[in-house]
Amino acid sequence: MSERKGDDTNAGLLAPVEPGDQLMAWQALNLALNRALADDDAVFVLGEDVGLYGGNYRVTQGLYAKYGEWRVRDAPISENSFTGLGVGAAMVGGRPVIEIMTVNFALLALDAIINMAAKLRYMSGGQVKVPLVVRMPGGVAHQLAAQHSQRLEHTLMNVPGLRMVAPATVQDHYGQLSQAVRADDPVVVLEHELLYFHSGPFSDGVGLPAMHAAAVQREGGDFTLIAYSRMVEVALAAAETLAEEGIDCEVVDLRSLRPIDLVTLQDSVAKTHRALVVEEDCRFGGVGAEIAAALNESAFFELEAPVARVAGADVPTPYNGELEAASIPESADVAEVVREWAVS
Amino acid sequence: MSERKGDDTNAGLLAPVEPGDQLMAWQALNLALNRALADDDAVFVLGEDVGLYGGNYRVTQGLYAKYGEWRVRDAPISENSFTGLGVGAAMVGGRPVIEIMTVNFALLALDAIINMAAKLRYMSGGQVKVPLVVRMPGGVAHQLAAQHSQRLEHTLMNVPGLRMVAPATVQDHYGQLSQAVRADDPVVVLEHELLYFHSGPFSDGVGLPAMHAAAVQREGGDFTLIAYSRMVEVALAAAETLAEEGIDCEVVDLRSLRPIDLVTLQDSVAKTHRALVVEEDCRFGGVGAEIAAALNESAFFELEAPVARVAGADVPTPYNGELEAASIPESADVAEVVREWAVS
Amino acid sequence: MRRDLAKTFLYDMALAREFEQRAAEQYTEGKIAGFLHLYPGEEAVAVGSLRAADPGDYVVTTYREHVHALVRGITPAAVMAELFGRADGCSRGYGGSMHLFDMDRRFLGGYAIVGETFPVAAGAAYWLRLNSEPDVVLCYFGDGAVNQGTFHETLNMVALWGLPVVLICENNHYQIGTEIHRHSAIAEVHKRACGYGIEAERVDGMDVLAVYDATRHALHHVRDGNGPYLLECETYRYRGHSMADPGAYRSALEVSELRARDPLRTFRKRANEEGWVAEDEADGLAEQARSAVDEALAFADASPPPTELHADVYVEPIHLYRGRP
Amino acid sequence: MRRDLAKTFLYDMALAREFEQRAAEQYTEGKIAGFLHLYPGEEAVAVGSLRAADPGDYVVTTYREHVHALVRGITPAAVMAELFGRADGCSRGYGGSMHLFDMDRRFLGGYAIVGETFPVAAGAAYWLRLNSEPDVVLCYFGDGAVNQGTFHETLNMVALWGLPVVLICENNHYQIGTEIHRHSAIAEVHKRACGYGIEAERVDGMDVLAVYDATRHALHHVRDGNGPYLLECETYRYRGHSMADPGAYRSALEVSELRARDPLRTFRKRANEEGWVAEDEADGLAEQARSAVDEALAFADASPPPTELHADVYVEPIHLYRGRP
Numbered sequence A, B: 001m002s003e004r005k006g007d008d009t010n011a012g013l014l015a016p017v018e019p020g021d022q023l024m025a026w027q028a029l030n031l032a033l034n035r036a037l038a039d040d041d042a043v044f045v046l047g048e049d050v051g052l053y054g055g056n057y058r059v060t061q062g063l064y065a066k067y068g069e070w071r072v073r074d075a076p077i078s079e080n081s082f083t084g085l086g087v088g089a090a091m092v093g094g095r096p097v098i099e100i101m102t103v104n105f106a107l108l109a110l111d112a113i114i115n116m117a118a119k120l121r122y123m124s125g126g127q128v129k130v131p132l133v134v135r136m137p138g139g140v141a142h143q144l145a146a147q148h149s150q151r152l153e154h155t156l157m158n159v160p161g162l163r164m165v166a167p168a169t170v171q172d173h174y175g176q177l178s179q180a181v182r183a184d185d186p187v188v189v190l191e192h193e194l195l196y197f198h199s200g201p202f203s204d205g206v207g208l209p210a211m212h213a214a215a216v217q218r219e220g221g222d223f224t225l226i227a228y229s230r231m232v233e234v235a236l237a238a239a240e241t242l243a244e245e246g247i248d249c250e251v252v253d254l255r256s257l258r259p260i261d262l263v264t265l266q267d268s269v270a271k272t273h274r275a276l277v278v279e280e281d282c283r284f285g286g287v288g289a290e291i292a293a294a295l296n297e298s299a300f301f302e303l304e305a306p307v308a309r310v311a312g313a314d315v316p317t318p319y320n321g322e323l324e325a326a327s328i329p330e331s332a333d334v335a336e337v338v339r340e341w342a343v344s
Numbered sequence C, D: 001m002r003r004d005l006a007k008t009f010l011y012d013m014a015l016a017r018e019f020e021q022r023a024a025e026q027y028t029e030g031k032i033a034g035f036l037h038l039y040p041g042e043e044a045v046a047v048g049s050l051r052a053a054d055p056g057d058y059v060v061t062t063y064r065e066h067v068h069a070l071v072r073g074i075t076p077a078a079v080m081a082e083l084f085g086r087a088d089g090c091s092r093g094y095g096g097s098m099h100l101f102d103m104d105r106r107f108l109g110g111y112a113i114v115g116e117t118f119p120v121a122a123g124a125a126y127w128l129r130l131n132s133e134p135d136v137v138l139c140y141f142g143d144g145a146v147n148q149g150t151f152h153e154t155l156n157m158v159a160l161w162g163l164p165v166v167l168i169c170e171n172n173h174y175q176i177g178t179e180i181h182r183h184s185a186i187a188e189v190h191k192r193a194c195g196y197g198i199e200a201e202r203v204d205g206m207d208v209l210a211v212y213d214a215t216r217h218a219l220h221h222v223r224d225g226n227g228p229y230l231l232e233c234e235t236y237r238y239r240g241h242s243m244a245d246p247g248a249y250r251s252a253l254e255v256s257e258l259r260a261r262d263p264l265r266t267f268r269k270r271a272n273e274e275g276w277v278a279e280d281e282a283d284g285l286a287e288q289a290r291s292a293v294d295e296a297l298a299f300a301d302a303s304p305p306p307t308e309l310h311a312d313v314y315v316e317p318i319h320l321y322r323g324r325p
């Protein structure tokens, strides 16, 4: 289980990070929260087992001991109300970082997120500010079955008033959460259960890219692969395979799902004339639909083929391991579709 | 207010309908429920004020008196749990028709709909059957403001295990609800607050079109307008205007949002080579994104222009009447976009 | 009791009654649209409780909140202009009747999804407690809202953490057309606090003085650090649930019985008997209230509509298709 | 008390303990994945309560439900195969540890979203009541689930409508790492029934006989038409919350104190003293349980995986892009 990994480390109170250090994504998030709590008294963290327990995925490890129960609060299983509590606190000066243990439970908190956090500023005629961060890991992990493999990004990306980021790299886990906490609008930080224990380079003190800008993670001239969160590594793996076959893919990491950085996608497609979206979301009505529709609209005459989608199967997630693997995109699936369209 | 109209009629216990009769949509729904309750003891209706009060939009008028409190049950304000109650009853032999007063409150019931109703059959290995109907009116009505103008179709259309229909005509309000009650899968019937008191022709006893089939409501060769629910009349109005200008639009009523009848759309585009989706949903990540993406993928080389979208503005709904009107598609907006693309 | 307080009560309640009746007229004339939920019959609750609160206390209300806004000091003009959907409304015409806001007066708004006031109030209270502020949050809700999950979830949290909230139930015995015995297993709302160890009390919500005293007691209890307090005010709405509801589910007898205990008339009588406010003085206050509403209507009528559809969705505006600044 | 019942208890609990310990091994060996929530320490609750129920009664459980499934009569083989994700599992490999189902045994499944068991149970009970059936629904939930809105919403409805449900709280005092005094304003779960007028009782959940008797009493209460009943069983889990949790938040002392009241050992001792079940007989039962689990493991290992990704999403399959049949 992902949560059991890395038991030997104790990054709860991370020492200054040396240049070139490798961190795990959960450590990058932990560092971002630790600094946010230290820098700004308005920040507090609230969620199930974020305190004494240190977080189900260790993200809040060490913070309870350092900041105390009022700033690092263990919550009962009351998702809708403790998220709504975050909204109320944000309205009066707080900068709550609410952790919903996984997006599966966010289905219970959507009134607080959609009908309150996102709408309050507008319906108050601009009086209210809701600097709320809602963190939650989504996606398919290791055989957690139908009720624990929900994807919710298609729902949240549609909501006026919300911002949503979905970091893929360790650096972005640190950077985008840090920016989200400083933002004056409600921001959903969509994490992924399978990324927490991935290691990656982390450089401290470097300037952070804009919170919502996309990033070209691999340059290429033949085909544009568009992905976010864990699917970025799937896209990169596919690109490697295809490179050996002489198909040179550009991989764009969306990084943000509301807003999206269409300009970067257009620039890429202007080179490649072909694009494909890789999403873990179920295909029908998923994130890829908007990306494809937007690209088709704005780059229609650049495109030599329709924007394709490689997405999660339109089924609840099965428990069985092989079926589960078959229900989400793997690099082979991506490569296959690219080959199809690359020749056409 | 829509609810106040039609006070003179009492269709709760509708007499046999004469050929060519005009009915209001709420009366068609009422007739469908009345017959379903009469024909099948497994059917029961549950929701806030559906009983003694007769329903906020009169849809259940007269049913409580006829069928009693156990089959027409007034519920407390507990959306998540009374929808979940419907799931439990459906598992053991019932055919509950749950009314959520408006989709705005369905945000509280999404765990029951998405994590239970939709997933139970699959996660039980096919043992469980959930013949549940969830009825709810969505969309923008008359200045109900941000929290009462939610659209949720983009969220629900993405959910494996659900079916979703969105009737536009009086006939379909009767037909699709009747079919939904008989279906063995969970079906969301997405109604519209502004359609309940619209009158239209209703022919009784005629064969019903397939629950999920799209319908061509106006034939035309120049441009395909795709719409659902209340936007169908907006599309038809735009088609009238454009006809006078010599642009001959075909109007397709989707009728169903999960699944969608792409074949009918493809057939139409094969004629017109141009298409536009009219949706009340917010544009970004809305229903139109999937329709556009799917059409672009499947009819890319038929299309002379990208599939366009005329959709709700990406803002919470303002209270002020003029701003509200500006936040959703009107026929003029549709006509304008059609003109743009028709010439290009 | 102090004469000026009695006068305040009389004026507040006269203004409340007048404002709502005139709003109803404006609705019928089409100047106000959407859902309009009126307060006649319940005036003593908002007036008695809010007059017991300090300016530093936060207020969280429902969609039936015009009177709360007025008592809190939002001008009749700003409230009426909001109902008209105009730019000079307290929510600049974007919120309407159900969403009145005034952050300067710590009026955290009207919420239209039943049960939302609980978590919002808890959040403000959490922030106050975290910063050891002396202020308290007044959280309003109806008898129907008690069955929403947020009531339970929030009461547990505010009790567990000892948050400074006074939970004020406006028990008018109806959830639209469903009478309380048909929606709640226990019809005495204050008794539902037992599951959280929260101090609770029921008071006659038709008696402004009783509500005032009970709220003061509750506020002391909370300010003294004894945790949250639940106050159930038994009251009644004379009109239907909203302008869309004729209220046919209630007997004329029931309504007339309750009208006999009208909070305005009973308190006016008492104020006169006790020698707090003489009849002519009371007439003067009612007259003042009428002209205040006259002015409010004129102001609202003259106020321009808001014009920007995309204003204030975000603090830092975004372009949905451009992630780069 | 009847000897055969004592033997049943001993066998059930031995099987439960053995099954879970072997499942833990299989998890470590990688044969089982996902979240695995085990029951050692809590056996008396599932065994005592389910043995008091009739075959016609419905059972709704959480993700910590292996033992409930076994006691209900689902074979160890079918449960183990499900944990392995195989086609012969009771959910054909699609559900896994948290989603065991057997509709023939009226076992309505394991639910993994905390608080879901309440509305599902209420729905089955509503249907039973609507049809005047004599059966009752047993609804299981943990101490952490009590703070979910569905607990409150459902208790109000089942009390209001007098639905036939026995609500059985498996109070093991922890919500993962959060001890009950840190998640609940009132740590005695049975006391939270007061807000609904629901009959409630607390029983020693380490004593299988006490749980059995209390459940029989509760079932009689409900079958006699007195409405729902809440039974709080105080118990303890020896292991962490799931295989992912080392349980470091609990003192060794606390765990050892509870282990001293082990439900298996205490009842075995009593059964021997009372002359219900002799030591050697008890050994035999434990031996039987062991071999039953051996067979279950062999069966699970030999069972094929399910192969159809798109099977059983719908009763009548649909093609997402083709609305016409």
Ligand SMILES: Cc1ncc(C[n+]2csc(CCOP(=O)(O)OP(=O)(O)O)c2C)c(N)n1
Pocket (backbone or CB within 6 Å): B048, B077, B079, B101, B105, B108, C064, C112, C113, C114, C115, C141, C142, C143, C144, C145, C146, C170, C172, C174, C175, C176, C241
């Ligand atoms: C979650 C939710 N469900 C349903 C509604 C529709 N609705 C609006 S007010 C109301 C009744 C509320 O009754 P109560 O809480 O007693 O307040 P009152 O209107 O009597 O002041 C209902 C059902 C809503 N706004 N929100």
Ligand SMILES: Cc1ncc(C[n+]2csc(CCOP(=O)(O)OP(=O)(O)O)c2C)c(N)n1
Pocket (backbone or CB within 6 Å): A048, A077, A079, A101, A105, A108, D064, D112, D113, D114, D115, D141, D142, D143, D144, D145, D146, D170, D172, D174, D175, D176, D241
């Ligand atoms: C709504 C929801 N929130 C959070 C979780 C994560 N989670 C799984 S079990 C659990 C603790 C439940 O504690 P309790 O109800 O006491 O049951 P126990 O595990 O102790 O048997 C939590 C928080 C969940 N599954 N569902």
Ligand SMILES: [Mg+2]
Pocket (backbone or CB within 6 Å): C142, C143, C144, C170, C171, C172, C173, C174, C175, C176
């Ligand atoms: Mg009420």
Ligand SMILES: [Mg+2]
Pocket (backbone or CB within 6 Å): D142, D143, D144, D170, D171, D172, D173, D174, D175, D176
């Ligand atoms: Mg527990």
